Amino acid sequence: MKIKTFTLNSRQEVISKIVREILNLFKVEITGSKGEADFLQLSVVNRQLTPSEDGTGRGVTVESRLLLFDKEGNQQEFCRRDEGKGDEREAAARHRLIKLNLYHIFREYLGAEAAPWGILHGVRPTKIVHRWIRGGAGQQEIIERIQKDYACSLEKAEIIVPMAFRQLPFLQTSDDKTVSIYVGIPFCLTRCLYCSFPANILPGEKQLRQFMEVFRRDLEAGKKAVEQYGFKVQNIYVGGGTPTSLPGEFFAEMLEMVYNAFYGPGLAEFTVEAGRPDSITPGKIEAMQRFRVSRVSVNPQTMQQRTLKLIGRQHTPEAVEEMFHALRGAVPHINMDLILGLPGETAEDVRDTLEKVTALEPDDITLHALAIKRGSRLKLLMEERHVELPSDAETRKMSEVALSFMERGGYQPYYLYRQGYMSGDLENIGCARPGAEGMYNIQIMEEHQTIIGIGGSATTKVVDPVTSRLRSVFNAKDLATYLRDIDVYIEKRKQLLEEIYGNAR
Structure with a gap:
C-alpha cells in the first residue's frame, strides 16, 4: 500500500x-x-x-x-x-x-x-514466555496466550514455547556471580555483501601489533574485574569479525592470552568463530586444540557456489567440507551457520545446502533469515536495483525446508532471536542435538547473565542482581577510536561493574 x-x-x-x-x-x-x-x-x-x-x-x-x-x-x-x-x-x-x-x-x-510472528517485534521474544513461566503458566496455556495476545502463529508458538521450557536447566546453572566473557576480534579477510557488522579488513602487521598491545591492556583489566568481584567464568566466546582471520602467530597469541586470563575448572564452553575456510590453517587448528577450545562455529552461509561468489566469499562448498573434517578431530563441538533468503536462491537451493550440511553431522546448526541492514552493500545494491532477493513467500518455504531437515536430523530449537527487516518476517534460530546446545548463546540471548566484553566493538552487559535490569557499556566500533581511547572504555566498564557489584563484595 x-x-x-x-x-x-x-x-x-x-x-x-x-x-x-x-x-x-x-x-x-x-x-x-x-x-x-x-x-x-x-x-x-x-x-x-x-x-x-x-x-x-x-x-x-x-x-x-x-x-x-x-x-x-x-x-x-x-x-x-x-x-x-x-x-x-x-x-x-x-x-x-x-x-x-x-x-x-x-x-x-x-x-x-498474516505475519508469522504477529506483533512480536522484539529481538528476544522468548523473554515474554519466560516471564509467564515464572508466573506459573503451563506450556499449553502459554501457547494459547501468545497467539491471542500477540497474534503469533501456532507454528511459531509451538517453536518458541517448548524451547523456553528446554532452556530452564541451562539458565539455572548461573547465579549472580556467574559471568561469560565476550572477546571481539574485529577483522575479516573480506567483507560479505550483506554484512553490517563493525569489522575491518585485516590490516598490516604494524597495526595488528598495536591492536594486540591495546587488547592485552583491555584483557588484563577484565581479568582484574573477575578476580576483584569473585566472578565465576562459565563461557568464553571469541567472535568478531572473523577471529581466525588473524595471522597464525597473532591468533595463537590471542588465544593464549584469553586462556591464561579466564580458563578455569568451572568453564563450560570455550567458543571460537572460525567462520570460513580461507581463514583456517593447520597451525590455527593446533592452537585451538592446545588452548582447549571446545566449540567452533563454521559459517558457510550457503553451499551454492554461485551464491558464495555473489556475496563475496572466496571459497568453495568443497572447502567448507574440508575445513569441517579438519576441525572435527580437534574440537569437540562444531556449529554451522546458514542464511535463508540470500540473493538469487530458492527453496530448492536451501534443500541442496541442507543435504550437504547435515551429511557432515554438525552438532548444531543456526538458521539465519537474511536481515537487510543500512550499513551493508546489499542494501545499496537493492536500492539501485542491481540485486533482487527471494520473495517473503519463497523465504518462508526455505524456512519450512530447513526446519524439516532439523526435525529429521534430531536437532531441536534451543535459542532464537529476531532483527529488523528480516526476510519473510522470520527469525534466527539455533537448533542442536540434545546435549550439544551452546550455553553462551542461551545466556546472552535471554539476558540472564552478565557478559564482560573485551576487544574491538565488544559490549559489556551487566545484569543487576537486585532489579534484574540490564545495563550496558560499549567499546568503540571504529578500530582507530578503540585503539586511541582504550583507557576510556576500560574506565566505563570498571565504573559500571563497581556500581552494580561494589556493595555486594
Whole structure:
C-alpha cells in the first residue's frame, strides 16, 4: 500500500515507533507529495478508554481507529478495541494493544497477509514466555496466550514455547556471580555483501601489533574485574569479525592470552568463530586444540557456489567440507551457520545446502533469515536495483525446508532471536542435538547473565542482581577510536561493574 501522507494523534516517540512497526510489517510506503500513491492519507488515532467508557473496570482498554482517504477524498474508517491483562503494566498493555488493534485492522479489513510472528517485534521474544513461566503458566496455556495476545502463529508458538521450557536447566546453572566473557576480534579477510557488522579488513602487521598491545591492556583489566568481584567464568566466546582471520602467530597469541586470563575448572564452553575456510590453517587448528577450545562455529552461509561468489566469499562448498573434517578431530563441538533468503536462491537451493550440511553431522546448526541492514552493500545494491532477493513467500518455504531437515536430523530449537527487516518476517534460530546446545548463546540471548566484553566493538552487559535490569557499556566500533581511547572504555566498564557489584563484595 502506498500513501502520500501519514498522521498520528501522538507525538510520543514510543507510540510513533510501534505504529510504524505495523506499517513496516505490512509494507505501507509513505511516498510524499511527489510520489504515486494508492491513497491520499492514512491517519491513526489511538486512545485509552476511561473505566466508565469501557464498561468493564478491569484494566487498560485501548481503542484504535484507522482512517483512509482515497484520491477523491472519500473516507473509510476502521475501528477496533481490546483490553489488557491483569499481569501487564499499564504502559506495556497500552503499547501492546495499539499494535494488536492495528494488526487486526490491517488483517480483517484491509486483507493483509498474516505475519508469522504477529506483533512480536522484539529481538528476544522468548523473554515474554519466560516471564509467564515464572508466573506459573503451563506450556499449553502459554501457547494459547501468545497467539491471542500477540497474534503469533501456532507454528511459531509451538517453536518458541517448548524451547523456553528446554532452556530452564541451562539458565539455572548461573547465579549472580556467574559471568561469560565476550572477546571481539574485529577483522575479516573480506567483507560479505550483506554484512553490517563493525569489522575491518585485516590490516598490516604494524597495526595488528598495536591492536594486540591495546587488547592485552583491555584483557588484563577484565581479568582484574573477575578476580576483584569473585566472578565465576562459565563461557568464553571469541567472535568478531572473523577471529581466525588473524595471522597464525597473532591468533595463537590471542588465544593464549584469553586462556591464561579466564580458563578455569568451572568453564563450560570455550567458543571460537572460525567462520570460513580461507581463514583456517593447520597451525590455527593446533592452537585451538592446545588452548582447549571446545566449540567452533563454521559459517558457510550457503553451499551454492554461485551464491558464495555473489556475496563475496572466496571459497568453495568443497572447502567448507574440508575445513569441517579438519576441525572435527580437534574440537569437540562444531556449529554451522546458514542464511535463508540470500540473493538469487530458492527453496530448492536451501534443500541442496541442507543435504550437504547435515551429511557432515554438525552438532548444531543456526538458521539465519537474511536481515537487510543500512550499513551493508546489499542494501545499496537493492536500492539501485542491481540485486533482487527471494520473495517473503519463497523465504518462508526455505524456512519450512530447513526446519524439516532439523526435525529429521534430531536437532531441536534451543535459542532464537529476531532483527529488523528480516526476510519473510522470520527469525534466527539455533537448533542442536540434545546435549550439544551452546550455553553462551542461551545466556546472552535471554539476558540472564552478565557478559564482560573485551576487544574491538565488544559490549559489556551487566545484569543487576537486585532489579534484574540490564545495563550496558560499549567499546568503540571504529578500530582507530578503540585503539586511541582504550583507557576510556576500560574506565566505563570498571565504573559500571563497581556500581552494580561494589556493595555486594
